[in-house]
Amino acid sequence: EVQLVESGGGLVQAGGSLRLSCAASGFTFDDYVIGWFRQAPGKQREGVSCIRNSDGSTYYADSVKGRFAISSDNAKNTVYLQMNSLEPEDTAVYYCAASSAMLLFRLWNPDYWGQGTQVTVSS
Secondary structure (H helix, E strand, O other), X not given: OOEEEEEOOEEEEOOOOEEEEEEEEOOOHHHOEEEEEEEOOOOXXXXXXXXXXXXXXXXXXXXXXXXXXXXXXXXXXXXXXXXXXXXXXXXXEEEEEEEOOOOOHHHOOOOEEOOOEEEEEEO
């Protein structure tokens, strides 16, 4: 059974940092693309970032480039999203997602999803 378990969300002031973790199980971690989406109230779900574990390639939404960094610990089957310089506009539920393939990040449609973790950035 595939499981993606997020942790690390919370409340932070603007300009602060948070690190999200996604612990994965039930599939061959090294072969998968794993990343993060977010959804704010009243807005469409947005792809934030992902990492292709087979070669370490990383992808980011323009809105988070230079502020967020994704990384993967293959020994722990865990993907991290380091979020710096957080802004109130980053407030959303963040979902970990995974798939065995991805052609284009902007069209990524993962097969598996976590339950989500709330990130709230106060101004």
